Amino acid sequence: MELKVPMPSLGPDMQEGKLMKWLVHPHEKVKKGDALAVIETTKSTIEIESFHSGVVERLIRDEGSVVHVGEEILLLELDKTEERTMDKKVETEGVPLSKNREMVSMLMSRSKKEIPHFYLKHQIKLGTLISWLDEKNKHLPPEERLLLPIVFFKATLLALKEVEDLNCTFEDGKLKRFDSVNLSIVLLDKEKTTLAPTIMNAEKLNLRDLQQKVLDLDERARSGRIHNTELFNGTFTITNLGERGVDEVYGVIFPPQVAILGIGRPHEVNASFVCDFTLSADHRITDGLYGAKFLRKIDSFLQTPKIFEEML
């Protein structure tokens, strides 16, 4: 059985890629996971790998060609075991991935392949913060109610200012540090696939404007109205999808960013409200010491909610 391998989408705005170099030859055996070719996009140069095992039948496109996403680049003769698996897959689950799922799949695979993640967790007591929030909210018009996650986001933005090398990107061996935080927030689209649109210069926003931006992104994510341009330029990501029912969430870093903060579901422990904050970070760029400092900073801001009074 022959399989035509297409030019993959390596990012949500990728229209085409340049086939820089073939890493396989005709009649060569390849295994699932073997590198097939080097592709250059407008953002980076990436090795693409085979999702199947078999023998290279033909290289359809030449090195140096610019190929549109989805156009065939290589013909693979699947090995017999793979063929049976493919037949079975077609029968039982022959549904192609959605565009967004495909993009997430590609990014997350790249992240786990390239980035040596390390993980930290810190449990933060929320009693003082929630009392402050209840007192604020009960005097506000309902529509101006301030959301707990927004205060978490603001504390994170403040902490990023004080700990270096978390608000940055690492690409092609070069570290870029940013003064402003382009904050990517993990949300769900209408198909319940994650996407992480970005709020540019988020540290400059007060709590109300930040909340408005997050609510707007959430509504547009659910109705499929996020622009491709909003999915790039993030310098740090927060996921609080943990609140959908788990106490801890350990995120996978969105390359070329170097860290992601996970916020779990606020819950009660010994009659106190707590929330587990986790950090996944790139060990090539930073160390646990700085990660720990960052989580402790967030904690200290959340223990002194009066500081948010002037950021409303």
Added chain:
Amino acid sequence: MNRLDVINKLRDIFQELTPEIPFDELNFQEPFRAQVEVDSLDLYRIFVRIHRTMGIFIPDSKLESFMSLDDLINYISEQPIHRPPPGPGL
């Protein structure tokens, strides 16, 4: 507010804000979050509407105690109604 009034108002709110959740098919005694997928932004929208239409403010400190819809209905039924402060454009 009596229980039936609360249920009718909640049904209207859910139908408007989360039409994908079949309110009448939910088990009122079972944990709410085990039956439907909601996050803090969904809850925010629901609580804002409860505050606006029923005059009941639900503090964050109570959220953990609302395991089921019955918990929420009982809480709302027991609260005195206060006219909420006017909102933007109201």
